[in-house]
């Protein structure tokens with residue numbers, strides 16, 4: 051009987067400790083997620099960091115701080131702060147002097163670059179983005195969301211839950227900038243003179259599959275192929291930045307930011 055009580059007591063102590071740990075994790079520096087601090091951090095970043103990390107942290111001499119794909123590694127807030135303060139002298143990242151407040155503003159900006167778009171404030175009009183996506187901009191010809199739309203490009207049902215805003219924006223303004231792996235554009239010339247264009251899906255020594263813009267899958271035997279040209283650029287139109295206004299692109303980013311696979 052007594053052992054049972056002790057066990058129950060220890061059990062609830064364990065739960066309490068776990069609860070405190072969870073509470074602790076939520077205690078972030080007040081600069082993190084604070085729009086004013088992020089804006090101040092962005093200004094300092096453009097002055098002192100963009101020379102190496104690129105505009106918007108998209109990479110240059112220093113690494114891309116936003117990263118493109120779902121599984122980008124993330125440093126904790128504290129580790130990011132420490133990395134900025136101390137630098138990585140051996141790796142070419144200088145230490146950053148200055149008061150803690152300024153360093154936390156920089157940290158808040160860097161953290162905001164890689165936070166999922168669904169959790170970041172969006173300046174754009176998501177309703178406008180919705181209209182454009184399924185209308186004038188024609189995004190739905192290649193992309194699907196929750197089972198509707200085209201299949202030639204990646205599914206965007208979790209675009210906002212898995213990508214930072216900066217990555218969504220650069221995917222629209224500069225297609226292929228995050229890499230086109232799995233979606234390479236290819237053009238095949240057949241020995242009989244015909245040509246087929248599309249996204250290269252599967253390729254072996256004997257055959258290849260091309261998904262064309264109509265969503266039709268072509269299985270071609272290498273024996274019938276005279277030439278296979280794989281393009282470096284994306285199949286996604288590269289002129290959205292001139293075809294759409296800044297407000298329209300903001301709207302598309304805001305609309306995509308709302309797409310998450312996680313139930314609310």
Ligand code: HEC
Nearest residue numbers: 098099102111112113130133134138141142143144146156
């Ligand atoms: C002279 C070029 C240079 C400047 C200026 C610079 N960095 Fe870096 N930074 C680098 C390099 C190179 C690395 C990679 C170092 C390594 O890990 O070997 C890096 C790494 C980092 C990392 C760690 C990235 C990760 O995910 O591991 C952060 C965060 C960072 N820098 C932020 C900043 C901030 C904020 C500033 C401005 C205050 C800044 N950097 C200025 C070159 C630079």
Ligand code: HEC
Nearest residue numbers: 187188189192203204218221225226230233284285286302
């Ligand atoms: C002709 C087909 C096509 C059209 C039209 C198109 N895309 Fe894409 N999109 C692609 C392909 C293919 C990729 C895969 C990566 C690459 O090649 O750039 C892609 C990648 C993306 C990504 C990155 C997805 C990821 O996995 O990171 C986003 C976001 C995106 N497109 C949004 C849009 C939006 C918004 C529009 C409309 C304004 C649009 N696309 C129009 C074909 C298209």
